[in-house]
Amino acid sequence: MKKLIKHCLNTLSRFHSPNLSPSALCTSTTLPVTPFSSASASASALSSASTSTSALSLALAFALTFSSPLLADEKADPIMDRVLGKGSWTSMIADVQLTLTNSRDEQRVRQIAFFSKDDDQGQNRLLMRFQAPADVRGTAFLTLERSSGSDERYLYLPAMRRVSRIASSGGGGNFMSSDFSYYDIGEPAREDWSYTYLRLDNVDGQDVHVIRAQPANNSVFEDTGYSSVIYYIDTTAFRTLRSEYFDKHKQKFKELSVLAYYEKDGHEFASDMLMTDTRIGHSSRMTFSSISLNNPVDDNIFTPRFLQRAR
């Protein structure tokens, strides 16, 4: 997992690049912008070729088929570069409300104090402390990002009175029993994924780029449990409006909807997200409030010893 919570925010953030405008993106490839993805276009063209006697169609289909991966990358990568561009904030304090809803619409609500800060090497540190409900109050979770090897994770359970180093959960283990995985709330390393532009589409009246991300290697797949993720990215603001997550059987099993964005002083990220497990009907909503960016945060709070010391 890389960059922890920032992914959840930054994946969905706007990165203002002076060199690349939305219109430039739409015209930077050799393919015309159509409501169809290049892959779909290729498939459609191939299909047409099999039934058409038109030599021109066949030639076009042939060309599209073999040129589309390169063209798709050329189109997807700049978009994802904008989407994944780091925000300018290095520390964040916020209150998080995590609402868990099961298939019978029963809800449990957790209130979490959230602290995040990059260290001198740019590695993220994240501390979350439960404030409510009362039976989990004081439970704290600390994650220290490590550039090599697995991230360090510590859990403090007030009932147990001790801090435990915990192993990471393979396969994108869930975050605090929610439908968000730890990977979902981390920022993926750019090189961990390869992106393919699929098509232009429309989500709730908003034009979106549809881009598929696939693990670049098996370890990424094992770490995330995702065979692919499809992003629906606003064509103008470059915000991810929706994501779909596919398991090892290439079946969609989770869906993320972004309900609100935080935007202030040049910072922008998703502040209200709903993740639904489409197989079991369970959903989790994560809402940020009382957000404070780039204000001083004591480095000492990101230490195992602090977990059991703080109120």
Add this chain to the structure above:
Amino acid sequence: MKSLSNLFNTLNLPLSHPPILRVMQFSLPSRHAALLTLILSLTLSSPTLAESTFNGYLKTYTYADLNTHNYTDIGTRTQTLYQAWPNSRTHIFAALNYDLHQPDSLSTRLDIYPVEFYANLTWDNADLKIGRQFIFWGKAAWVNPTDVLNPWDYSRLSGEVEDYRTPVLALNGQVYWSQLTLQALLLPVFDPVTQPMPGVTHENPVSTPDHSQFGLRLLSYFGQTDLSLSLYHGFEQQASVIFKGMNMDLLIPQPLLIARHQRMTMIGADLARTFGPNALKMEAAYFLTEDRNGDNIYLQNPHFDWVIGLDRSFSDKFSTTLQFSQVLNFKYDRDSDAAALNAAGMSSFVQAAPTSASSLSAVLKAEPLPFTTAQLVHVYNLADGDHFSLAFLSYELMDAVRLTLGSILFNGPPLSPFGRSRDADKLFAELKVNF
């Protein structure tokens, strides 16, 4: 030798939990009064009104004996948890339990006693916690050789550690330096959980400075590895039973037995290292006991306890812990101990302990359904084939309200550690409301 001391490892006996107040009675031991005075002084020393919180829980519980099908305890526990921060460097923590329960069909009791009750003074690189508190050492699960501070109350096993471990009165100082933490402990009194047995007299150490206990622990957090070294000079939590001859005054002569907690020094180390979804945990401790030469058949021999285990997180909804542990007795001759036991007429009560005793343990944790957690703890002794299981299922009925159902099971040969408690099998149900 271990055999006689194991006599006290019987889990089926009622324990004398230290109630502070019973119905129509009030008593407050002097050490608690002193602590209360100290905490109040710290609170009142604040120039401004202390920031404080008041929380707690209400828990209704029922324990049923699986063998007799009778309820062994029905009651309601209220815990009030008061915390105050008189200033930025002082934290007051006071948890009091009020147990209104029916330990048997004839009586109803109200027990009021402190759980934790301390003041924590903090500086940038140091803490000092003064008072009654939990101090857990070690990194393994359930079988912790270095976890020698807080006594176990086996009759109260449940899903919550507060129920079956008892806090200790301690001065607990910690100094932090980079990735290192040095902890120094002073425990002025020794207050074991004792298990009354017919014909056995307890001789607990008196609470004098001569009986203070000391501990040191150095912890480090480096990369994927946690390591600690520990030293403790105190008393064994498990009493050694000393045979004092036969009581010939009775119609049927009975052995005269004295239970006494021996001095010991423990030198230990523990380690935890993560490898992706796996965590390797090791813990070992050498115990230098009063029976340094192994020539007193009634005292615990010097011994070395170690455990190695692997945690595996298959997902956040399912994880396992598997462990192997072993106790090696030094300067121990089983044959001579067995002969001595036989000569003392004790062989029908206890058997000579093996030179080494190994066990396997497993902990499974799962979230089988939303808002539901399950846990299974199982310990199996290889030498005697006796075993112990604790299983419970907990469902979050609503925010801060939880229903827990569980069982505690023992099995094995009659004289084995868990086999002695075969009659203590229980089912339990708890409804807990936090506020």
